[in-house]
Amino acid sequence: MLIGSDVNMRSMTGYGRQEAVIGDLRLTIEVKSVNHRFCEVSVRTPKVLSQFEEAIKKCVTRHIQRGRVEVYIHLHTEQWSGRQVNVDWGLAEAYYQALCGLKERYGLAGSLSLNEMLQLPDLITMEESGDMESYKEGILARVSQAVDKLVAMREKEGEALARDLEQRNHTVLVTVEKIEAFAPQVKARYQERIEQRVKEFLDNRAEVDENRLLTEVAIFADKADISEECTRLKSHCQQFKQLLASEGPVGRKLEFLVQEMNREVNTIGSKAQAIEISQWVIELKSELEKIREQIQNIE
Numbered sequence: 001m002l003i004g005s006d007v008n009m010r011s012m013t014g015y016g017r018q019e020a021v022i023g024d025l026r027l028t029i030e031v032k033s034v035n036h037r038f039c040e041v042s043v044r045t046p047k048v049l050s051q052f053e054e055a056i057k058k059c060v061t062r063h064i065q066r067g068r069v070e071v072y073i074h075l076h077t078e079q080w081s082g083r084q085v086n087v088d089w090g091l092a093e094a095y096y097q098a099l100c101g102l103k104e105r106y107g108l109a110g111s112l113s114l115n116e117m118l119q120l121p122d123l124i125t126m127e128e129s130g131d132m133e134s135y136k137e138g139i140l141a142r143v144s145q146a147v148d149k150l151v152a153m154r155e156k157e158g159e160a161l162a163r164d165l166e167q168r169n170h171t172v173l174v175t176v177e178k179i180e181a182f183a184p185q186v187k188a189r190y191q192e193r194i195e196q197r198v199k200e201f202l203d204n205r206a207e208v209d210e211n212r213l214l215t216e217v218a219i220f221a222d223k224a225d226i227s228e229e230c231t232r233l234k235s236h237c238q239q240f241k242q243l244l245a246s247e248g249p250v251g252r253k254l255e256f257l258v259q260e261m262n263r264e265v266n267t268i269g270s271k272a273q274a275i276e277i278s279q280w281v282i283e284l285k286s287e288l289e290k291i292r293e294q295i296q297n298i299e
Contacts, residue, residue: 010157011158011298014033018143020138020139023138028076039066040067043057052136091123161294169291172284179230182276240261265285
């Protein structure tokens with residue numbers, strides 16, 4: 001039975017956008033997230049808003065626990081008057097005196113124009129004016145709204161991922177049950193092989209080496225028994241299903257669980273050397289690889 005609509009799983013990919021007018025500021029905030037092993041937040045803002053970067057990161061990490069998140073804040077400057085152009089008059093005077101001195105010393109002709117003065121380094125600068133701290137609360141509130149939209153997208157995609165993964169997990173479980181049901185036939189075949197080997201051994205030896213005979217029997221018996229692997233694999237499938245419906249980030253836990261499932265499948269393939277089981281093992285490996293790819297995108 002597939003999980004219901006109350007799925008809590010999230011994808012790590014999403015997008016959120018929020019436009020805002022805060023006083024005389026007009027902003028567009030975009031938040032994007034992609035797969036990442038840990039939680040990594042990158043903030044790109046105009047220089048005037050750079051003082052808020054750490055606060056913006058904390059705002060994001062309150063909602064996001066895994067994935068690479070990029071926050072872009074675009075400031076529409078035509079709507080904002082918080083900039084001031086300054087002329088360094090002392091530097092202008094120094095430039096002028098130096099240029100006049102050059103002209104007089106070397107007998108140079110010509111006059112210094114305004115356009116030429118504008119090309120001189122550091123003569124004219126622009127700085128932000130006003131108390132930006134007064135905008136902080138409003139900016140963070142809009143960032144939070146954009147992150148909420150991103151989270152909503154991650155949750156919607158996470159629900160689709162959960163349904164796909166549960167179906168694949170169910171396929172794995174059904175295949176394991178087929179192997180488990182077929183296992184007694186494999187043991188019977190091994191029993192026949194053991195009996196044949198014992199018969200050949202006794203026919204070709206005048207005296208019986210009991211230790212060697214017992215060792216041979218034990219090796220074959222161990223090869224034939226895959227019951228423990230099947231039991232563990234079914235238990236992993238049950239844990240997998242429970243994780244899909246659990247609260248909080250489960251991506252790393254699922255990654256570890258799939259590794260364990262692969263380990264059991266490999267052991268089954270190596271121990272139960274029957275064509276039928278080998279075919280099912282191939283199916284299991286294929287399904288687990290698809291699951292592994294999917295959970296790379298789960299928070």
